[in-house]
Amino acid sequence: MIRINENYPKLSSSYLFSEVSRRVAAFQASHPGAQLIRMGIGDVTLPLPPSVVSAFRDAVQELAAEDTFHGYGPDLGYDFLRGPIAEIDYRARGADIDPGEIVISDGSKCDTANIQEIFAHDLHIAIPDPVYPVYVDTNVMAGRTGSFRDGRYGGLIYLDSTEENGFVPDLPKSRVDLVYLCFPNNPTGATITREQLAAWVDYARKSKALILYDAAYVAFIRDPSLPRSIFEIPGARECAIEFRSFSKTAGFTGTRCAFTVVPRDCKAWDSAGGAHSLLDLWSRRQATKFNGVSYPVQRAAAAVYTPEGQEETKALSDYYLGNAKIIREKLGGLGFACTGGENSPYIWVKTDMESWKFFDLLLEKAGVVVTPGAGFGMCGEGYVRVSAFNKKENVQKAMQKIAGAAKDLAV
Numbered sequence: 516m517i518r519i520n521e522n523y524p525k526l527s528s529s530y531l532f533s534e535v536s537r538r539v540a541a542f543q544a545s546h547p548g549a550q551l552i553r554m555g556i557g558d559v560t561l562p563l564p565p566s567v568v569s570a571f572r573d574a575v576q577e578l579a580a581e582d583t584f585h586g587y588g589p590d591l592g593y594d595f596l597r598g599p600i601a602e603i604d605y606r607a608r609g610a611d612i613d614p615g616e617i618v619i620s621d622g623s624k625c626d627t628a629n630i631q632e633i634f635a636h637d638l639h640i641a642i643p644d645p646v647y648p649v650y651v652d653t654n655v656m657a658g659r660t661g662s663f664r665d666g667r668y669g670g671l672i673y674l675d676s677t678e679e680n681g682f683v684p685d686l687p688k689s690r691v692d693l694v695y696l697c698f699p700n701n702p703t704g705a706t707i708t709r710e711q712l713a714a715w716v717d718y719a720r721k722s723k724a725l726i727l728y729d730a731a732y733v734a735f736i737r738d739p740s741l742p743r744s745i746f747e748i749p750g751a752r753e754c755a756i757e758f759r760s761f762s763k764t765a766g767f768t769g770t771r772c773a774f775t776v777v778p779r780d781c782k783a784w785d786s787a788g789g790a791h792s793l794l795d796l797w798s799r800r801q802a803t804k805f806n807g808v809s810y811p812v813q814r815a816a817a818a819v820y821t822p823e824g825q826e827e828t829k830a831l832s833d834y835y836l837g838n839a840k841i842i843r844e845k846l847g848g849l850g851f852a853c854t855g856g857e858n859s860p861y862i863w864v865k866t867d868m869e870s871w872k873f874f875d876l877l878l879e880k881a882g883v884v885v886t887p888g889a890g891f892g893m894c895g896e897g898y899v900r901v902s903a904f905n906k907k908e909n910v911q912k913a914m915q916k917i918a919g920a921a922k923d924l925a926v
């Protein structure tokens with residue numbers, strides 16, 4: 516008899532975005548013709564930049580001729596992409612990373628989900644709260660948690676990110692072997708300082724723990740004092756893996772390209788105390804289960820590192836940061852406490868009521884859709900996430916609608 520993976524039914528049933536869609540559909544059915552503005556979207560709205568499109572098109576053309584055709588590519592990615600990543604994203608910023616430590620993939624979602632496969636099953640895993648749901652759900656699927664009770668899974672160590680700690684979790688008080696960190700953060704938009712990140716690196720080295728550092732939103736950092744990579748912190752090569760994606764940096768959410776950086780110094784131990792290279796394990800995993808990102812997509816991603824590509828992609832994040840500024844200023848002016856939006860495309864807004872209640876009120880009174888913070892974890896209760904990924908006109912219209920409905924939103 517075929518049987519299921521019994522960890523799947525443990526997943527908490529109300530997946531955030533399907534519940535948002537359900538409520539929006541119900542509202543539209545009862546208010547036909549109502550014009551809604553969606554400010555909850557975590558997807559880009561601007562097209563691929565011209566230099567990326569041109570490299571993409573040229574690479575497709577190469578596939579059309581026998582003498583320039585490419586079949587399977589190298590398992591871990593083409594050197595024409597790994598080289599510029601090492602040079603521009605890392606070495607130019609004083610982070611000692613070489614191209615051989617960069618593994619190209621089709622997304623940070625899959626990389627952050629799949630990486631756990633190379634670790635022991637009975638680890639002490641720490642997860643921030645609120646959190647990008649993929650880290651939690653994939654650990655549930657892998658059977659690394661207990662069941663879901665009172666808003667949390669048994670077996671995980673939750674690191675509260677609250678107003679009190681500026682949405683940067685404190686170091687764990689109990690033993691931790693693996694910890695997920697994400698900065699600039701989804702959903703709070705918070706950033707981490709060099710000193711705070713150095714404290715995490717120090718903690719991880721001392722406790723032989725590993726930090727999984729998700730830097731999917733690095734392109735939005737403008738404050739020069741903030742670290743862009745965990746590898747700018749001395750010692751991080753021994754205790755951290757970093758995930759980066761072209762999704763939000765260059766509009767690749769539908770095109771799909773990302774990379775994971777695993778320094779050679781990064782080790783993990785077997786039960787007999789033997790040390791193993793995580794780069795070897797991850798390379799082996801990818802070579803066995805993944806057949807690479809297509810040649811034209813890697814050529815398109817490499818175009819991001821040309822001078823024109825750098826300028827054009829910066830213009831993309833500048834545009835969304837312009838939207839974020841409008842959101843912050845408008846909502847702040849209405850009396851809402853806001854975090855994020857300065858070095859991040861997300862603004863975390865304190866609602867002074869349950870987040871789903873605020874979601875419903877905002878939908879009903881202003882016709883604006885946001886993402887309820889409670890869907891990202893217990894500590895997200897009392898907040899909503901507002902996204903700057905939108906057309907500027909929509910952002911301005913949404914802010915006008917919210918201002919018009921302010922008296923109904925109890926601010």
Ligand code: PLP
Nearest residue numbers: 622623624647701731760762773
């Ligand atoms: N990490 C975080 C924190 C994200 O918010 C997202 C996407 O929303 C991802 C990773 C996924 O990125 P990708 O499109 O590369 O799979």
